[in-house]
Amino acid sequence: MTGQATTVSATAVECVRAAITETCGGFEQRTRLLLERNGLPEPERGEWYPLANVRALYEDLHSTTGRNIVEQIGVTFPRVTDWPGGVDGVGAALAGLDGVHRDLHRGEAGGYSFTRTGERTGRLVCDTPYPAAFERGVVRGIGKRFGVDTGFVAIDDHTRSDGATVCTVEWWGERGTSATARLGTSSDTEFVTGD
Incomplete structure (x- = not known):
């Protein structure tokens, strides 16, 4: 999937630093060491680093x-990343995610495919x-940044045999709608509240 020159x-990279600092608070030195170790x-704005x-x-x-800090980096990603103009809700942000991803990479880095089902x-x-x-964190972060009213997002995700992650997503509070939709609960469904 990825080439040597990607x-x-x-x-x-700044997203990683910001998420660690916000989540762990006071770990700036440890964050710097983690970055340097890798x-x-x-x-630095405008610079590119090896994938x-x-x-x-x-x-x-x-x-x-652990996994939680990696997920928190994903939550931080939509907040610190520029999204195209005209994105007015969760569905539009999910549809625009592939373009944002491609803008942040040079070379082969895969991508995202979003299909509305309702x-x-x-x-x-x-x-x-x-x-x-x-x-998973990216989807949660999109709900927090682009959801209105409650900003709830429900996610059911799994990994396919080819390694791709598939997320089935339901959201509430899309711009111009009410937050009255309901989703049956299951052990794989997570409810995420916006800030």
């Missing part, structure tokens, strides 16, 4: 701090080099 923008200096180093950072984080439901296939916990 690089990632400083914006994506060959990623303090991110292999970013993937190593995610693996390092997962093994030393007024406030859809299917997102995440075929990127990033962990499933990150992808």
